[in-house]
Amino acid sequence: MQSALESAEKSARSSGATQIHLIRLRVGAMTGVVPDALQFAFEVVRSGTLAANARLEVETIPATCWCAGCQREFVTEDYVFECPDCHQLSGTLRRGRELELASLEVS
Numbered sequence: 555m556q557s558a559l560e561s562a563e564k565s566a567r568s569s570g571a572t573q574i575h576l577i578r579l580r581v582g583a584m585t586g587v588v589p590d591a592l593q594f595a596f597e598v599v600r601s602g603t604l605a606a607n608a609r610l611e612v613e614t615i616p617a618t619c620w621c622a623g624c625q626r627e628f629v630t631e632d633y634v635f636e637c638p639d640c641h642q643l644s645g646t647l648r649r650g651r652e653l654e655l656a657s658l659e660v661s
């Protein structure tokens with residue numbers, strides 16, 4: 555959360571903003587990050603920053619794998635990356651490891 559906040563402040567400053575109103579984060583399901591825990595961490599680290607009064611929104615990205623056999627993507631709910639069609643195990647996780655800034659509202 556600390557580093558996400560730092561990059562939010564950096565990008566707010568570079569656009570000349572003095573306050574961050576809203577931070578949207580994109581969090582992959584495979585990061586193991588719990589949105590509630592993120593909210594809590596945010597409330598701890600935001601004081602004294604440009605985001606002292608900001609809200610945090612967390613967008614969860616489902617884990618998405620690629621099946622080379624079927625040439626398709628599939629979403630997995632657990633940690634078993636098995637293609638629902640051909641039941642091959644996929645080693646390619648396309649999405650789900652993100653922990654990044656989606657957008658900011660500043661002024």
Ligand SMILES: [Zn+2]
Nearest residue numbers: 621624637640
């Ligand atoms: Zn398949």
